[in-house]
Amino acid sequence: MTDAHNLRPINITLVAREHAINGFRATQWEITELSPKPGGDATLWLQLTMTERAAYRFNLTSGNPRLFVRAGFTGGPAEPGAITASQDVAAAWMDGEQQVLEAPMPLAIQVWIEAYLSRHGEAPVEERKKKRKGAGRAREIQQ
Numbered sequence: 424m425t426d427a428h429n430l431r432p433i434n435i436t437l438v439a440r441e442h443a444i445n446g447f448r449a450t451q452w453e454i455t456e457l458s459p460k461p462g463g464d465a466t467l468w469l470q471l472t473m474t475e476r477a478a479y480r481f482n483l484t485s486g487n488p489r490l491f492v493r494a495g496f497t498g499g500p501a502e503p504g505a506i507t508a509s510q511d512v513a514a515a516w517m518d519g520e521q522q523v524l525e526a527p528m529p530l531a532i533q534v535w536i537e538a539y540l541s542r543h544g545e546a547p548v549e550e551r552k553k554k555r556k557g558a559g560r561a562r563e564i565q566q
Contacts, residue, residue: 430468430470431532432459432466432467432468434457434459434460434462434465435492436454436455436462436463437494437501439452439501440452452494452501452522452524453524454492454525454526457490459529467492467506469507469508469532471508471536475507476545478509478510479539480540480545481510488528488533489508489510489527489528490508490527491507491510491524492506492524493505493513495522496520496522497520501524508532
């Protein structure tokens with residue numbers, strides 16, 4: 424379900440920084456501005472989903488909450504395409520060889536995510552299944 428409670432525009436400005444590493448030139452992209460206020464070079468929509476609630480909580484309690492921007496393929500020019508507050512989603516993007524940039528999460532977005540978690544509840548804690556005694560072990564054959 425997409426509504427005003429789980430969707431926010433985020434404005435982003437990127438800058439390319441040239442670096443010389445062992446005689447080679449490399450371009451590194453950085454987020455110079457990330458804000459829920461109008462402005463910036465690109466606008467991405469941050470959508471919260473029920474399946475990522477545990478990841479949002481982990482991010483908020485990390486002491487340094489971040490937002491992650493998918494910005495095209497690794498090694499190519501940065502083209503912002505999506506944004507998330509979930510490290511799990513960002514990791515999946517990186518596994519797909521996508522360039523992921525990160526920036527501190529604005530306080531207004533932290534408060535909005537807290538309200539989302541309060542409204543929809545925390546994600547259920549996944550408990551490990553208990554093994555039956557002797558499960559997974561070869562049984563001795565009695566003769």
